Amino acid sequence: MAANTTGNKNLDSYKTGELCLRAMQIAKNLINSNGVFISKVFMGAIFLEIQEKAKRDFKKVVKFKPLSSKSDSKEIYIYCKGV
Secondary structure: OOOOOOOOHHHHHHHHHHHHHHHHHHHHHHOOOOOEEEEEEEOOOOHHHHHHHHHHHOOEEEEEOOOOOOOOOOEEEEEEEOO
């Protein structure tokens, strides 16, 4: 899934973050105890909320930036395992 982008980086980051939070809630309710949720998000004002929710809802949370991602890109991935 991806939110439609507008070109406004702050707005796009927020919309993507909101989508991540909703998907995370669905995953929490659907996956088994060792299930995994992975999402690409953009660093921005909502990222702290995403990270806090992930830590509350999942046993293991890792954020990572792949080597293929440009260094100036705000993209980051969040890996959550176990509910």
